[in-house]
Every structure is written in C-alpha cells, then in structure tokens.
Amino acid sequence: MKFISQKNIKKLSAAVILGLVALVPFMMEKNIIFRQNKYFYVLICLIGIYSIATSGLDILFGYTGQISFGHAGFFCIGAYGSVLLSHKSWGIALLGVSPLPPIVSILIAGLIAAVIGALLAVPASKLVFHFLSLLTIAFNQIMLLFVANFPQLTNGYVGITGIPMIQIFGIDFSTRKSKFMYFYLVLFFLAVLLILKQNLVHSRVGRGLIAIRENTMAANGCGVNLKKYKIISFAISAFYVGIAGALYAHMIGFISPDTFVQNTSVIFITMLLFGGSGNLVGPVLGAMVITFIQEGFQALANYRMLIYGTVLLLLILYQPTGIAGFGKNISSRLRKLGGAHNGDARS
Amino acid sequence: MQMFISVLVGGLVLGCTYGMLSMGYSLIYQASGYMNFTQANLLMLGAFIAWQMYSIWKFPFVVSLITALLIMFCVGWMMERFIIRRLVAKKAKNVYVVLATIALSIIAENAALLIWGGRINYFPSLYGNNDPIQIGSASVTKEQITCIIVALCAMVILHLFLNRTKFGTSMRAAAQSKTAASCMGINVNRTIGITYGIAAALACLGGVLVAPTMYVSYQLGNNLSAKSFAGAVIGGYGNIYGAIVGSLVIGLLETFVAGYVSSAYKEFIVYGVMILFMIFKPSGIFNAKVYDI
Numbered sequence: 001m002k003f004i005s006q007k008n009i010k011k012l013s014a015a016v017i018l019g020l021v022a023l024v025p026f027m028m029e030k031n032i033i034f035r036q037n038k039y040f041y042v043l044i045c046l047i048g049i050y051s052i053a054t055s056g057l058d059i060l061f062g063y064t065g066q067i068s069f070g071h072a073g074f075f076c077i078g079a080y081g082s083v084l085l086s087h088k089s090w091g092i093a094l095l096g097v098s099p100l101p102p103i104v105s106i107l108i109a110g111l112i113a114a115v116i117g118a119l120l121a122v123p124a125s126k127l128v129f130h131f132l133s134l135l136t137i138a139f140n141q142i143m144l145l146f147v148a149n150f151p152q153l154t155n156g157y158v159g160i161t162g163i164p165m166i167q168i169f170g171i172d173f174s175t176r177k178s179k180f181m182y183f184y185l186v187l188f189f190l191a192v193l194l195i196l197k198q199n200l201v202h203s204r205v206g207r208g209l210i211a212i213r214e215n216t217m218a219a220n221g222c223g224v225n226l227k228k229y230k231i232i233s234f235a236i237s238a239f240y241v242g243i244a245g246a247l248y249a250h251m252i253g254f255i256s257p258d259t260f261v262q263n264t265s266v267i268f269i270t271m272l273l274f275g276g277s278g279n280l281v282g283p284v285l286g287a288m289v290i291t292f293i294q295e296g297f298q299a300l301a302n303y304r305m306l307i308y309g310t311v312l313l314l315l316i317l318y319q320p321t322g323i324a325g326f327g328k329n330i331s332s333r334l335r336k337l338g339g340a341h342n343g344d345a346r347s
Numbered sequence: 348m349q350m351f352i353s354v355l356v357g358g359l360v361l362g363c364t365y366g367m368l369s370m371g372y373s374l375i376y377q378a379s380g381y382m383n384f385t386q387a388n389l390l391m392l393g394a395f396i397a398w399q400m401y402s403i404w405k406f407p408f409v410v411s412l413i414t415a416l417l418i419m420f421c422v423g424w425m426m427e428r429f430i431i432r433r434l435v436a437k438k439a440k441n442v443y444v445v446l447a448t449i450a451l452s453i454i455a456e457n458a459a460l461l462i463w464g465g466r467i468n469y470f471p472s473l474y475g476n477n478d479p480i481q482i483g484s485a486s487v488t489k490e491q492i493t494c495i496i497v498a499l500c501a502m503v504i505l506h507l508f509l510n511r512t513k514f515g516t517s518m519r520a521a522a523q524s525k526t527a528a529s530c531m532g533i534n535v536n537r538t539i540g541i542t543y544g545i546a547a548a549l550a551c552l553g554g555v556l557v558a559p560t561m562y563v564s565y566q567l568g569n570n571l572s573a574k575s576f577a578g579a580v581i582g583g584y585g586n587i588y589g590a591i592v593g594s595l596v597i598g599l600l601e602t603f604v605a606g607y608v609s610s611a612y613k614e615f616i617v618y619g620v621m622i623l624f625m626i627f628k629p630s631g632i633f634n635a636k637v638y639d640i
Contacts, residue, residue, distance in 0.1 A: 061442070065440070065442070067442045067445065067446070069449070123622075123625055123626040123629075124625070126629075127625070127629050129441060129442070130376070130382045130441075130445075130584070131580070131584075131625060131629065133382065133445060134382075134576050134580060134621075134625075135622065135625060137573055137576070138573060138576075138577070138618045138621055138622060141573055141614070141618060142614075142615065142618050142619075145614050145615060145618075146615075149611045262569070266449065266453060269446065269449075273446070302460070302461065303457070303461070305453055305456075305457045306453070306454060306457035306458060306461065308453065309450045309451070309452075309453030309454035309457060310450075310454060312446065312447075312449075312450035312453070313430070313447060313450035313451060313454065316434070316439075316443050316446055316447045316450065317430065317433060317434070317447070320439065320443055
C-alpha cells in the first residue's frame with residue numbers, strides 16, 4: 001500500500017512510541033512499572049528535560065561538529081531568566097513590572113539564551129575550534145560567577161525558592177497538585193522540539209551544518225557561509241538548552257548556582273556521547289540511561305563522577321558513536337547474517 | 348607601599364603557577380595540535396604526591412619534589428602513548444581527543460578525592476624557621492620567593508633545553524612539521540611523548556611550588572585551569588614565551604584587582620580580558636596562528 005512507504009513507517013513508529021511514552025504515567029499509577037512514588041514521576045520529568053538539553057547539544061556537536069563545554073551556562077540562563085521574569089518577588093517584580101506567566105517566561109528565557117548563544121558564536125566562528133571550547137568554558141564560569149555574586153539580583157548561593165508553577169487556561173501543571181501533568185508538559189515540549197530538530201536537519205540549513213562538520217574547508221569552498229551557519233547552530237542549540245533549564249526551574253521550584261557548575265556541562269556531553277550524536281534518538285537514550293545511573297547509584301555518590309569519567313574515556317576510545325551507533329551496527333550485522341551479499345549495495 | 352609589594356609578590360607567585368600550566372598547554376599545542384585539559388589536574392596530583400611524601404612519609408622536600416616530577420613525567424608520557432596516540436591512529440576528530448583529555452582530568456580529580464579525601468591540607472613549612480622576609484615594609488614568606496625563583500629557573504632551563512640541546516631542537520623540528528622531521532630521522536612519536544611528559548612535569552612543578560603558599564586539595568586544579576588558559580590565549584596560543592608573559596599578566600591583574608578593587612570582581616576581569624583578547628586580538632601578544640578560514 002502506498003501509505004506504508006519508507007518515510008511513513010518512520011513517522012508511524014514515532015507516533016506509536018510517543019503514544020506508549022504518554023501511557024507511562026498511567027502504568028505507574030497502576031503499579032505496572034515502577035511504583036506509585038512521587039520520586040519516579042520527578043525522574044521521568046527529569047529525563048524529558050535532559051533529553052531536550054542533550055538534543056540541543058546534539059545540534060551543535062553531532063550535526064555541526066563544534067564542541068561546547070559550557071552548555072550549563074545556557075541551562076543557567078534559561079532557568080534564572082525564566083525565574084526572574086515570572087517570580088513574584090525577585091527579578092522584574094523588583095522593578096515594579098508585573099511578573100509574566102510562566103509559559104511566556106519559559107519561551108522568552110529560551111530566546112534570551114539563543115541571543116546570547118549567537119553573540120558567543122560571533123567571535124568564535126572565525127577561529128580554530130580550540131578557541132570555541134575555551135570560550136565556552138569561560139562562559140560557563142562567568143555565568144556561574146554572575147548568578148552567585150550578585151545577591152541583589154539572584155540571592156547568591158542561597159538560591160531562589162517559591163518559583164511559580166505553570167498554569168495554562170486553569171489547568172494546573174504543578175508537581176504539587178497533580179502527579180503527572182508536568183510530565184505531559186515536558187513531553188509536549190520534547191515532541192515539538194524533536195520534530196523541529198528533524199525538520200532542521202533535513203533542510204538546507206541542516207545539510208550546511210553537516211557539511212561544516214565533515215570538512216570545514218570543503219564546505220566553505222562549496223559556498224556554505226561558515227560564520228552564518230555556525231551562529232545559527234549555536235543559537236538554536238542554546239535555545240533548546242535554555243528551554244530545558246526553564247522547565248527544570250519550574251519543576252523543582254528552587255534553583256541555586258550549584259546546579260550550573262562545569263560538572264553539569266560534562267554530564268550533558270556524557271549523555272550525548274553515550275546515546276550517540278547525530279541522530280534523533282541518541283540524545284534521548286543517553287539522557288535516559290545516564291539519569292537512571294545518576295539516581296540509581298546514589299549509594300555510590302562519591303564514585304559517580306569517577307564512573308562518568310571512565311565511561312566517557314572508554315566510549316571515546318572504543319565506541320564514539322554511542323548506543324545508537326551500536327544499534328546501527330547491529331542492524332547491518334544482522335542483515336549480513338541473514339544472507340545479504342558482501343559488496344551488495346544494500347548491506 | 349606595603350600592600351603594593353605584597354600584592355606584587357602574590358601576583359608573581361600566581362603568575363608563575365599559571366605560567367607552568369600554560370607553558371604546558373602551548374608546548375602540547377605546538378607539538379601535536381591538540382588541546383590538553385588534563386594539565387591542571389596533573390598539577391593537583393603532583394602537589395598531592397609531594398605533600399604525601401613530604402608531610403606524611405617525612406622525606407626531604409627535594410626528594411619528594413624530584414619523585415613527584417618523575418612520576419608525573421611518566422604519567423604524561425603514558426597518557427600520550429596509550430590514549431592520544433590510539434585516537435590519532437584511528438583518525439578521530441579533534442573534539443574526541445579533547446574530550447578524552449577532559450575525561451582523564453575528571454578521572455584524575457575524582458581519584459585524588461577518593462584517595463586523599465575532600466579535606467583541605469596544608470604543606471608544613473619548607474624551611475626550618477618560619478620568619479618572613481622583609482622587603483621594604485612588607486613581609487613575604489620564603490615559600491613565595493622560592494616559588495618565583497624556581498619557576499623562573501625552570502623557564503630558563505626549558506628555553507635552553509629547547510634551543511641549545513640536540514633533543515630540544517629535534518622537538519622543535521617535530522613541532523614545526525612532522526613529515527619533514529621524520530624524513531630527517533627524528534622519531535616523531537618519541538618527541539611527542541616526551542613533550543607531553545615535559546608538560547606534565549612542568550605542571551607538577553607548578554603544583555609543588557604553589558602548594559606551600561596556598562593549599563593542597565582536589566579542587567586545586569579547577570581553580571587554576573581556566574585562568575592559565577586565559578594566560579596562554581593572551582600570550583598567543585602555541586608560543587611558550589607568550590604563555591609565560593600572558594600568565595604573568597593574568598596573575599598580576601588578578602591580584603591587583605583583588606587587592607585594590609574587590610575580591611568578587613577579579614574573576615570577571617580575568618575572564619573578561621580573555622574574551623576581549625579572543626574577540627579583538629585572538630593571535631595574542633606574540634602573534635600565533637589562529638585563524639581558521
């Protein structure tokens with residue numbers, strides 16, 4: 001049938017998976033998977049939020065080949081931006097402007113992060129890539145120092161509590177009142193952003209980004225405007241991570257500078273490399289597995305970063321394509337096993 | 348005047364420490380074209396090894412310093428041999444090598460945390476009597492003067508090694524062009540390995556020198572690493588002399604801002620200067636080659 005073509009199969013399977021994921025909270029209610037424990041609801045929301053952030057980093061690293069060790073800085077901008085715009089007693093409320101509803105402040109915080117990402121990319125787009133990594137590390141440190149050392153603005157290391165919960169048309173998405181409504185909000189954002197990411201990657205802009213990743217000089221020779229596309233890639237990546245940061249702030253209800261240290265950037269990169277960069281499901285898988293490891297191995301909290309470092313090193317040495325790359329290898333190996341001829345174009 | 352001298356000496360101490368680290372960064376970039384983020388944590392490991400030997404096992408200071416240098420030289424050499432060389436042979440992209448060095452630095456930091464605990468340790472005094480030296484009306488500790496003098500000697504020795512000895516010249520040749528150097532009979536793999544070892548030994552020296560004036564803790568590397576990058580960038584990335592000059596500038600800038608303006612703004616000023624240099628003069632003071640199309 002014409003309906004079941006190659007392209008439509010992918011869309012159908014994506015819709016089916018989305019439906020299954022949307023049923024997860026109901027299965028948790030009925031104790032089918034996990035237990036009816038508030039902690040697990042927060043866990044799946046966290047997975048969603050980290051998936052958004054890792055997908056953003058994937059646009060920069062997996063598709064454009066630029067590295068950034070400072071994405072926790074954009075996470076910070078998203079979180080603090082959204083909080084300062086919507087909090088009743090911090091931020092713009094101090095200036096006398098009435099605070100915005102949280103949904104609007106989330107989007108605006110994402111846009112602010114995108115603008116700052118574009119500004120950051122302007123000087124670094126001309127230089128050898130080492131400078132981009134140095135610049136992003138410095139950016140992360142500056143953001144951390146900025147939110148920690150201006151107590152009039154951000155309450156310093158004490159942090160900001162009482163972040164307003166999200167309410168859309170009277171439906172309350174807070175984690176206090178309803179157990180799994182916030183998960184649907186995060187799922188909605190994740191689905192929309194992933195669809196946007198796929199559209200970006202399969203468009204002319206996406207092909208330009210992939211060209212930059214493969215060989216910068218050749219891309220320049222083919223007419224790809226390096227500076228413009230690097231700035232676009234950085235801005236979109238920052239937008240994703242900013243939105244993730246804002247969602248994180250409104251879920252937990254409390255933020256402090258300790259969340260946005262250099263370690264968080266390294267965890268994002270670990271998630272991305274673990275799951276596989278340059279494809280759709282890789283970042284989500286990586287976020288899922290690493291979040292489970294992070295929460296499940298609480299007993300080994302002292303060893304946590306050591307395990308991450310070792311895992312990262314082993315991944316880089318032996319499997320830089322991550323789990324998703326492993327999956328691709330398996331499918332081609334199974335096909336070979338099933339009798340595809342060697343040298344056949346299909347194998 | 349008193350505050351000026353103590354701030355100046357403090358700035359020189361910090362500048363020399365950043366200089367040890369940024370010389371390592373520039374050496375490695377010049378020799379192999381990669382950035383190495385492990386230097387700062389190798390500094391911390393060197394400081395810990397020397398502290399362990401000097402204050403717990405009660406060896407003489409010079410013995411513990413030389414042992415730490417040798418151990419870190421071997422660590423740097425092994426790092427290049429087993430990890431970096433394997434990645435280069437697989438033709439991995441630049442980012443993966445940088446990520447591997449970051450992973451190594453995380454492993455080093457957390458291994459130190461597990462072995463020695465999270466406590467902040469202090470070096471016992473290096474000299475018999477603890478009297479400060481008087482310069483004018485200010486008093487500086489003997490450890491600070493030792494740090495500055497030994498660091499300057501190390502820089503001079505490195506310069507002489509690179510320019511006057513046969514092996515140093517072959518290192519510079521391999522850094523300029525690997526193919527031409529191997530045509531001349533230079534074992535490029537060995538020179539790159541020794542470059543990494545020398546960079547690690549420099550970092551260790553910096554750590555052992557700065558630890559008596561500051562403290563020894565697993566966080567030591569993190570605080571120093573980003574600013575020594577700033578020093579390397581300002582001086583021209585890849586140029587050793589630029590690294591020294593840039594680091595001294597950064598160290599003096601930081602302590603003068605902390606002393607005369609406010610301690611909270613010193614980090615902003617340092618990172619701000621680095622970003623300004625990256626925007627307006629990325630080739631730094633000594634004009635390194637940094638444009639990529």
